[in-house]
Structures are given as C-alpha cells and as structure tokens.
Amino acid sequence: MSRIIYLDNAATTKTAPEVVQAMLPYFTENYGNPSSIYSLGTESKKAISQVRETIAGTLGAANNEIYFTAGGSEADNWALKAVAEAYASKGKHIITSKIEHHAVLHTCEYLEKNGCEITYVNVDENGIVKLDELEKAIRPDTILISIMYANNEIGTIQPIKEIGEIARKHNVLFHTDAVQAYGQLPINVDECSIDMLSASGHKLNGPKGIGFLYIRKGIKIRSFIHGGQQERGRRAGTENVPGIVGLGAAVERAFSMMEEKTVKERELQDYLIGRIEAEIPYCRLNGDREKRLPNNVNFSFRFVEGESLLIMLDMKGICASSGSACTSGSLDPSHVLLAIGLPHEIAHGSLRMSLNEENTKEELDFTVEAIKEIVTKLRDMSPLYEDFVKKK
Known part of the structure; x- marks a missing residue:
C-alpha cells in the first residue's frame, strides 16, 4: 500500500476542503480588521459573530459566553489561571485528575x-474518575x-454530568477540557452544569x-491578554478572522x-479491536471498552518498546502514536497509563x-498485519x- 494510512486523528485532523474554502476569502477579500468601523472591517466582525452564534448553539450556551483563543492549551491555561486569580479571596484549592492533558497538569x-x-x-483501571x-x-x-470530558490517550469518557452535579452541589466552579470530545459527542453545558469548557479547531x-x-x-474571569477591547475586553489582540471562520465551518460540518x-467510526473501532485481540497475544486494550470515544483504539503490547513500534509502522506508511502529541519528545511512559495501573514496562509498549x-x-x-509482523520481530529480539x- 503506497499511500499514507493516517491513524493519528487525536493528534490533529486533516483540514476539510469546505473549511479551507470558507477561510480563503478572509485572507484576500474580506481582510478588514474587525475593530474598524468601515464596511470591510464590519464584514469580518459579522463573520466572527456568526461563528460565535454557531458554537453557542452546539453547546446550549449564549453567544456572549464564547471567547475565541489560539487553541485548547490556551483555553485550559486561561480557565485555570484566571479562576485562581479571580477567586483567590475564597480559596486556593483546585481539584483535577491524574490523567489530564499536560495543558492542565502543567498549569496546575x-x-x-x-x-x-x-x-x-485517582482514576480506576479504565481511566474513569473516582x-x-x-x-x-x-x-x-x-x-x-477541572476534569477532562474524554481522555486524549485512551479515549475514556468521564461521567461529566455527575461531576457537574457534585461541583454545583458544593458551589464549586467546574471546567472541562473538551478538546477531544467537542465535535465527537453531543454536549450541553446546562445539562452537565459546566461553567467553563475548552475546545480546539484542529481536532x-x-x-x-x-x-x-x-x-x-x-463567572468572575479577568483578562488573559491585556491590550485592546477584543473579546469583550477579556482577550486582547486582533482576531484571527480566517481561523475563526474555519472553526465555524468545521463545527457546522x-x-x-x-x-x-x-x-x-464505531464499526471501524470494533473491527480493529476485534482483530488485534484475536490475533496478537499478550496485548491489553487500554481505556473503558464502552465509555470511550468512537475513534479511539489504544493497546499495550507486552515485551515491545513503543517507540520502535511507531518507527517501524512509519516505515510502512502508517501514522500512529504512543500517546499525546504534546509529549512525543519524552522518554517517560504515559502518565495516563501509569495512572490506570500499568507497570512501566507495559506502559512503554x-x-x-x-x-x-x-x-x-x-x-x-x-x-x-503490519503490527503483527513488527510485534513478532521485536519480541524475537527481546530477552x-x-x-x-x-x-x-
């Protein structure tokens, strides 16, 4: 098979053709600054307002509750840091889980x-928060x-509604990193008692x-970037109009x-999991078998080093990963897999x-077939x- 087989959509997705088409005019024709009062600027402002309305509609939120950012990591940083600053008089205690994305963990x-x-x-052996x-x-x-909606590595979907109810009962704010879940799962912020939610376009x-x-x-949230009055004075800087328009088109799609x-995706997921479990011994499906994102498949293969597996798959034109793209330079095993109880030597595979x-x-x-061949080869070299x- 000569073409690339792309199986790393949790890291990033291909920008859809209709999304690119929607963006193009805002580079070359409707390029006005949204803060300008002339018509070229107001066209950009209208486009931003329309996308804000589109996103709000998908969440059951109000238009003025949506703030554009440069991505999920910025949104996570903003939520945690701004709450810590604005609510410092009430307290300085924050609760999160051991399997969050590093945008949350490093901010903590x-x-x-x-x-x-x-x-x-802690989480249980399937990655569900206790x-x-x-x-x-x-x-x-x-x-x-702050608890993520669905895990980026093992795909486990958290009991978000129950977590929101606990937070509301105790008068505590609830933020969820929904970067992997938004666009994959229906989400209603009122039904789940969510106070803040992060999402990213390229997923x-x-x-x-x-x-x-x-x-x-x-919610008492102060400005994250200081300067102009963009985003109702909470995030200064000229808006990324083509990006916002592209995000809107991607959300509609x-x-x-x-x-x-x-x-x-469920059909493909079941098929892939079924073949691997039936044909490759000493492997373990990571994450909850039922409560997981429809596109996620995560396995650990005993007696195999994950990096070698990835390199050899790449040589066959197969793009996959060992976990979060944000930690691909690290030699440490996944913190998510360690948190669900896997020993280092299995987490590494x-x-x-x-x-x-x-x-x-x-x-x-x-x-x-490629995984079977590579796993056999790597195990044959393993003392x-x-x-x-x-x-x-």
Whole structure:
C-alpha cells in the first residue's frame, strides 16, 4: 500500500476542503480588521459573530459566553489561571485528575508554585474518575474542579454530568477540557452544569491555531491578554478572522455529520479491536471498552518498546502514536497509563490509533498485519520475551 494510512486523528485532523474554502476569502477579500468601523472591517466582525452564534448553539450556551483563543492549551491555561486569580479571596484549592492533558497538569504545577494547592484524584483501571474520592476532596476553600470530558490517550469518557452535579452541589466552579470530545459527542453545558469548557479547531477538521473557551455568564474571569477591547475586553489582540471562520465551518460540518460519523467510526473501532485481540497475544486494550470515544483504539503490547513500534509502522506508511502529541519528545511512559495501573514496562509498549470516517477496513487490515509482523520481530529480539516463553 503506497499511500499514507493516517491513524493519528487525536493528534490533529486533516483540514476539510469546505473549511479551507470558507477561510480563503478572509485572507484576500474580506481582510478588514474587525475593530474598524468601515464596511470591510464590519464584514469580518459579522463573520466572527456568526461563528460565535454557531458554537453557542452546539453547546446550549449564549453567544456572549464564547471567547475565541489560539487553541485548547490556551483555553485550559486561561480557565485555570484566571479562576485562581479571580477567586483567590475564597480559596486556593483546585481539584483535577491524574490523567489530564499536560495543558492542565502543567498549569496546575505552575499554580502550585504560586501558592495554590492542587488535589489530583485517582482514576480506576479504565481511566474513569473516582467520584467518591472527588467529592471527598472538596474543601471550604476549593474554587475549581477541572476534569477532562474524554481522555486524549485512551479515549475514556468521564461521567461529566455527575461531576457537574457534585461541583454545583458544593458551589464549586467546574471546567472541562473538551478538546477531544467537542465535535465527537453531543454536549450541553446546562445539562452537565459546566461553567467553563475548552475546545480546539484542529481536532475536528478545522485549522490549527484557533479554539475557544466557553465561560458561563456571571463567572468572575479577568483578562488573559491585556491590550485592546477584543473579546469583550477579556482577550486582547486582533482576531484571527480566517481561523475563526474555519472553526465555524468545521463545527457546522462536525455537528451535521456527527451521528453518521460515529456509526462509521464505531464499526471501524470494533473491527480493529476485534482483530488485534484475536490475533496478537499478550496485548491489553487500554481505556473503558464502552465509555470511550468512537475513534479511539489504544493497546499495550507486552515485551515491545513503543517507540520502535511507531518507527517501524512509519516505515510502512502508517501514522500512529504512543500517546499525546504534546509529549512525543519524552522518554517517560504515559502518565495516563501509569495512572490506570500499568507497570512501566507495559506502559512503554503502548500504541494509540485514532480513526476518522475516511479510514477503511482495507487500511485497518494492512495495519493489523503490519503490527503483527513488527510485534513478532521485536519480541524475537527481546530477552524478556525469551525468558517469559521459557517459563511458560
């Protein structure tokens, strides 16, 4: 198979052709600054307002609760840092989980160095937050709970509605990193008692460098970037109009085809999981078997080093990953896999494949055959595997 087989959609997605087409006029024709009062500028301002309305509609939110950012990491940083600053008089305690994206975890580390106290709650073997532990962790000085909607590595979907109810019951703000979930799952911020939500365009066939933060009206959040009055004075800087328009087109596309796309991805997901489990011994499916994103497949292969597996798959034209793209330079095993209880040596042998509706069973068949061949080759070179076979 000569073409690339792309199985890393959790890292980024291909920008859809209709998204590119929607963006092009805002580079060359409707290029006015949205803050300008002449018609060329007001055209850009109208386009931004329309996208804000589109996004708000998908969440059951109000238009003025949507704030555009440069992506999911900025939205996560803004939510945590701004709450820590604005609610410091109430307390400095924040609760999150051990399997969050590093945009949240590293922000929490920063806040700890600046006087905040962070509680990192545990998850079960499938990566689901332990609700009893979460509720017990709440204190009088707790100001925020930040739990991701769905995990970027193992695909596990969290009980967001129940977490929101706990937060509301104790009068604590609730933020969710929905970067992997938005556009894949239906989300209603009122039904789930969500106060803030982060999302990113390039995870749903939109452009890179654009995202948004939903902030419920009445939440005390200060400016993240100081300067002009853009984004109602909370995030200064000339708006990325082409990016915002592209995000809007991607959102319309994702929500119009969500049901059909989910059915296709579930079928591919079940097929891929079934073949791997049936044909490759000593492997483990990571994440909840049912409560997982429809496009996520994550396996650990015993006696295999994940980086070698990825390199050899790449040589066959297959793009996959061992976990978050944001930690691809690290030699440490995935913090997510360690948090669900895997020992280091098994966590090191992980492979994440994230699908899209354009993938085919033919591609998955080629991929499974490649994994079988590579795993066999790597195990044949492993003294640990040799010892294991002798003992068996």
